[in-house]
Amino acid sequence: MPEMNMVQAINDALRLEMRRDPRVVILGEDVGKVGGVFRVTKDLHEEFGEDRVIDTPLSEGGIIGCAVGMALYGLVPVPEIQFADFIFPGYDQIVSEVAKLRWRSGGEYTAKLVIRTPVGGGIRGGLYHSQSPEALFIHVPGLKVVCPSNPHDAKGLLLASIRDPDPVLFFEPKRVYRAAKGEVAEGDFTEPLGKAKIVREASGERSVTVVAWGAMLYEAILAADRALAEKGISCEIIDLRTLWPLDVDTVVQSVEKTGRLVVVHEAPKTCGFGAEIVALVTERAMLRLEAPPARVTGFDTPFPYALEMEYLPLAHRILPVIVETAEY
Amino acid sequence: MEPATARLLLERMILARAVDDALVALQRAGTLASYSSLQGEEGAVVGACLALEAEDTVFPTPRESLAAIARGWPVEAMLLQVLGKATDPMRGRQAPGIVTARAVCVAPAATLSGVQIVHATGWGWAARMKKDPRIALAFLGDGATSSADFHTGLNFAGVFKAKVVFVCRNNGFASSTPVSRQTRTETLAEKAIAYGIPGERCDGNDALAVHAAVQRAAARARAGGGPTLVEAVTTRLEVAPSSCPIARLHGLLAAGAPDLPPLADLVAGPAARVAEALAAASRAPDPPRDAFLSNVYGN
Numbered sequence: 244m245p246e247m248n249m250v251q252a253i254n255d256a257l258r259l260e261m262r263r264d265p266r267v268v269i270l271g272e273d274v275g276k277v278g279g280v281f282r283v284t285k286d287l288h289e290e291f292g293e294d295r296v297i298d299t300p301l302s303e304g305g306i307i308g309c310a311v312g313m314a315l316y317g318l319v320p321v322p323e324i325q326f327a328d329f330i331f332p333g334y335d336q337i338v339s340e341v342a343k344l345r346w347r348s349g350g351e352y353t354a355k356l357v358i359r360t361p362v363g364g365g366i367r368g369g370l371y372h373s374q375s376p377e378a379l380f381i382h383v384p385g386l387k388v389v390c391p392s393n394p395h396d397a398k399g400l401l402l403a404s405i406r407d408p409d410p411v412l413f414f415e416p417k418r419v420y421r422a423a424k425g426e427v428a429e430g431d432f433t434e435p436l437g438k439a440k441i442v443r444e445a446s447g448e449r450s451v452t453v454v455a456w457g458a459m460l461y462e463a464i465l466a467a468d469r470a471l472a473e474k475g476i477s478c479e480i481i482d483l484r485t486l487w488p489l490d491v492d493t494v495v496q497s498v499e500k501t502g503r504l505v506v507v508h509e510a511p512k513t514c515g516f517g518a519e520i521v522a523l524v525t526e527r528a529m530l531r532l533e534a535p536p537a538r539v540t541g542f543d544t545p546f547p548y549a550l551e552m553e554y555l556p557l558a559h560r561i562l563p564v565i566v567e568t569a570e571y
Numbered sequence: 572m573e574p575a576t577a578r579l580l581l582e583r584m585i586l587a588r589a590v591d592d593a594l595v596a597l598q599r600a601g602t603l604a605s606y607s608s609l610q611g612e613e614g615a616v617v618g619a620c621l622a623l624e625a626e627d628t629v630f631p632t633p634r635e636s637l638a639a640i641a642r643g644w645p646v647e648a649m650l651l652q653v654l655g656k657a658t659d660p661m662r663g664r665q666a667p668g669i670v671t672a673r674a675v676c677v678a679p680a681a682t683l684s685g686v687q688i689v690h691a692t693g694w695g696w697a698a699r700m701k702k703d704p705r706i707a708l709a710f711l712g713d714g715a716t717s718s719a720d721f722h723t724g725l726n727f728a729g730v731f732k733a734k735v736v737f738v739c740r741n742n743g744f745a746s747s748t749p750v751s752r753q754t755r756t757e758t759l760a761e762k763a764i765a766y767g768i769p770g771e772r773c774d775g776n777d778a779l780a781v782h783a784a785v786q787r788a789a790a791r792a793r794a795g796g797g798p799t800l801v802e803a804v805t806t807r808l809e810v811a812p813s814s815c816p817i818a819r820l821h822g823l824l825a826a827g828a829p830d831l832p833p834l835a836d837l838v839a840g841p842a843a844r845v846a847e848a849l850a851a852a853s854r855a856p857d858p859p860r861d862a863f864l865s866n867v868y869g870n
Contacts, residue, residue, distance in 0.1 A: 340690070
């Protein structure tokens with residue numbers, strides 16, 4: 244199996260699906276000739292031409308709104324929003340139209356599309372190139388939300404997303420676009436939506452379930468390594484992979500085993516997805532909890548430029564929360 | 572225009588008015604919480620719809636939900652949907668007067684003014700890419716010309732030569748706000764210039780004029796010549812009862828066809844049909860209590 248980074252794996256998935264399904268089109272700002280600002284769509288324009296890999300005017304509302312029209316026509320658009328921070332001019336289309344079309348029309352019309360967009364901080368992007376707006380989409384019934392952490396999942400989940408009947412927000416953690424490398428199977432395969440992966444199983448007396456996704460998964464792993472080495476605390480690490488629909492069973496089963504839960508995400512704490520995960524686990528496993536569920540998140544501020552490493556919930560901030568939860 | 576087409580235009584306008592009359596009455600009686608009447612502007616909507624082929628897709632706002640009637644959707648089906656009955660696929664999810672009618676290629680009516688302009692552009696753009704003879708038509712009100720989506724939709728359509736026609740009903744008011752509060756320009760059609768596409772203004776109270784303008788625009792789109800903005804200047808019936816487009820078209824046709832029955836005779840049949848359909852729809856079963864829980868996701 245070839246080793247790839249996330250960018251290569253996503254590019255591989257797009258190429259594979261465009262060869263397989265003539266309905267698939269890519270549209271976005273600079274996605275064509277230059278292959279996108281992160282080069283995720285590199286060389287696709289050359290192979291599939293300007294009617295299938297489309298450089299659009301600078302308008303996210305137009306990219307997503309036109310993608311809706313294309314989906315209603317019967318194409319399968321995979322629009323790219325250059326940074327998740329730029330998605331809000333298209334937010335009306337996503338919330339008011341994309342999410343509701345199937346429901347309001349009783350299934351007569353659907354907006355099957357996949358919106359790909361890089362998320363997260365740690366690339367010196369500042370307040371408009373660093374945000375993690377997943378909760379704003381998870382809150383809207385009708386949308387699915389995916390965030391892979393590694394090249395294998397990125398390819399398999401993207402292929403599954405494009406073949407899914409529902410609209411999918413596909414968030415790509417740009418901090419690990421090239422840093423996360425791994426073997427990726429050649430050819431066609433999918434990873435199922437709605438299935439979390441237990442990256443590391445807990446063992447022993449004092450254990451903690453740590454839930455993370457995207458780039459923060461690696462921070463959770465670093466923190467877990469130190470918790471084990473320094474305190475003998477064993478962590479069960481869950482990579483959610485799909486944020487909605489949430490694989491709540493996997494999380495609850497893990498917490499039933501460990502009795503402890505720490506959720507890590509980059510987005511601000513208030514009404515972040517961590518709040519929903521904690522609520523769901525508490526509703527289902529309250530009496531199995533040995534400690535209050537904890538969240539390690541970004542701050543309730545806009546995303547800072549100079550102090551982004553202070554803002555992000557990196558391993559050094561996750562570790563004390565794991566220890567505190569374990570020793571509660 | 573073929574006499575048969577002109578006659579069909581008149582019949583569909585009469586039928587649309589009959590449905591509108593019935594729904595306005597239901598709204599006044601409190602049976603419907605809301606309904607956006609089209610009275611006086613049937614010429615623009617029916618005229619535009621009859622200039623299309625059956626497989627073209629129309630993107631309306633609620634104000635043009637009667638486009639579905641213009642395109643031959645049975646009155647019975649529309650009333651079941653408006654009343655939110657169990658036998659309609661939408662089962663009361665959309666508010667009254669917001670219509671979705673795939674059977675006659677009418678996309679879900681866009682309540683947030685402007686979004687449908689961009690959808691029609693995307694649809695017509697896809698049709699051009701696929702070398703499909705079909706086109707899209709978006710209706711919009713004069714107020715929607717102020718939306719970001721108006722700019723977005725017309726701009727993308729111009730750049731990508733989308734196979735789309737935009738029909739703007741300019742009745743002078745968006746709800747209560749006059750068109751002078753929407754724009755500094757003299758006309759709405761002239762906004763097309765900024766997008767490098769043709770703009771045409773026509774008398775929206777004259778169904779034949781609208782039909783001709785949309786036919787030209789549709790032919791251009793179908794031939795790959797790109798989008799057109801058609802401004803149909805209309806009048807709400809409540810503002811000027813004398814401007815009724817149905818009476819006007821009837822008068823025009825009667826002048827050339829002395830055997831055309833008087834308007835009162837032509838109106839009676841459709842009114843009775845609508846009343847009958849309404850009575851039947853009212854008796855249809857309501858949806859079960861959990862009818863809103865399905866169709867959020869496809870799997």
